[in-house]
Amino acid sequence: MRRKSLNKKKELGLLTSTEVSVLVTPEMGNFYGTMHGGELLKRLDNVAYICGVRYCKNQVVTLAVDNVLFKEPVYIGELLTIQACVNYTGKTSMEIGIKVMAENLKTLSMRHTTSCYFTMVAVDDKGGTMLVPELLVNGKVAQRRHENAILRNKNRKKLSH
Numbered sequence: 001m002r003r004k005s006l007n008k009k010k011e012l013g014l015l016t017s018t019e020v021s022v023l024v025t026p027e028m029g030n031f032y033g034t035m036h037g038g039e040l041l042k043r044l045d046n047v048a049y050i051c052g053v054r055y056c057k058n059q060v061v062t063l064a065v066d067n068v069l070f071k072e073p074v075y076i077g078e079l080l081t082i083q084a085c086v087n088y089t090g091k092t093s094m095e096i097g098i099k100v101m102a103e104n105l106k107t108l109s110m111r112h113t114t115s116c117y118f119t120m121v122a123v124d125d126k127g128g129t130m131l132v133p134e135l136l137v138n139g140k141v142a143q144r145r146h147e148n149a150i151l152r153n154k155n156r157k158k159l160s161h
């Protein structure tokens with residue numbers, strides 16, 4: 001995202017999405033020579049954290065990660081673009097959707113490799129929960145993501161009991 005546009009969104013307090021790029025280097029590999037799933041998840045957690053803090057302007061912790069889909073392998077030397085978006089907010093929690101695109105730097109071809117959902121909770125210095133700003137849902141895509149997130153949130157709660 002361009003700095004001017006990022007600054008404008010910050011002014012309006014509407015920073016619902018974040019994008020971070022990561023070059024996949026050899027030490028991130030597994031025994032097969034592709035990217036280790038745990039290495040990828042750690043980076044996705046970091047991006048969900050950035051997205052959550054930017055949105056609620058508060059410290060957040062990861063409560064849950066689910067629907068992790070390693071759709072395609074990620075190769076060493078590819079450039080990952082990790083896209084994160086706040087899909088839903090409750091009182092103290094947020095669902096952040098993650099989509100990973102891998103770019104072959106030589107051919108410039110892009111593939112959607114991975115997706116998942118993080119539930120992040122805003123906390124204070126003592127670990128107590130904090131309120132998050134209500135999400136303003138604008139546009140068809142955001143509406144669809146929001147409706148799906150509500151269903152997932154209900155399922156999460158049902159399955160955890």
Ligand SMILES: CC(C)(COP(=O)(O)OP(=O)(O)OC[C@H]1O[C@@H](n2cnc3c(N)ncnc32)[C@H](O)[C@@H]1OP(=O)(O)O)[C@@H](O)C(=O)NCCC(=O)NCCS
Binds near residue numbers: 062
């Ligand atoms: C995150 C944490 C602070 C929440 O504390 P808590 O006492 O469970 O707080 P609450 O019961 O008030 O729940 C907080 C939010 O999580 C939601 N929640 C709780 N269980 C949930 C579940 N199974 N699925 C989805 N949401 C859930 C609640 O609905 C609430 O959201 P809302 O306020 O938007 O409705 C606490 O669980 C914690 O510290 N967990 C460890 C976090 C951590 O260490 N993460 C790193 C792991 S590697």
